Amino acid sequence: MPELDAAPPQRLCASAELQERGKAVSFDVIQWREPVRAFALRFDGQAVAYLNRCAHVPTEMDWQEGEFLDGDKRFIMCSIHGAVYEPSTGHCVMGPCTRGRLTKIEVTERDGQVYWHPTRDTKPAFEG
Numbered sequence: 001m002p003e004l005d006a007a008p009p010q011r012l013c014a015s016a017e018l019q020e021r022g023k024a025v026s027f028d029v030i031q032w033r034e035p036v037r038a039f040a041l042r043f044d045g046q047a048v049a050y051l052n053r054c055a056h057v058p059t060e061m062d063w064q065e066g067e068f069l070d071g072d073k074r075f076i077m078c079s080i081h082g083a084v085y086e087p088s089t090g091h092c093v094m095g096p097c098t099r100g101r102l103t104k105i106e107v108t109e110r111d112g113q114v115y116w117h118p119t120r121d122t123k124p125a126f127e128g
């Protein structure tokens with residue numbers, strides 16, 4: 001359900017840029033007035049997006065820009081201490097993230113484009 005004071009959906013990238021289990025597309029958001037990187041990737045056909053912030057220590061997780069998946073391309077893996085997350089849900093399944101989860105950002109696809117949905121807490125970078 002859309003939030004009343006949230007910004008409208010923001011174009012993120014073309015759907016074709018998110019290849020199945022391929023490289024992620026990074027984007028910037030503002031969460032609680034702080035700039036935070038976020039990323040989107042495609043897993044089992046679905047575009048998903050999360051803040052690029054590990055549940056173990058709040059740091060960016062990709063081992064190279066846009067590379068979040070493990071060697072088998074089955075899980076999102078933090079490059080710092082190896083926390084393992086389920087790509088579809090962001091839930092930690094193994095490692096030092098214990099029962100944590102990634103902060104999910106809602107995304108939708110329409111007419112070959114991917115959009116992310118701001119909330120009251122997570123806003124487009126240009127809004128501050």
Ligand code: FES
Binds near residue numbers: 058061078080081097
């Ligand atoms: S910072 Fe991600 S596992 Fe420790």
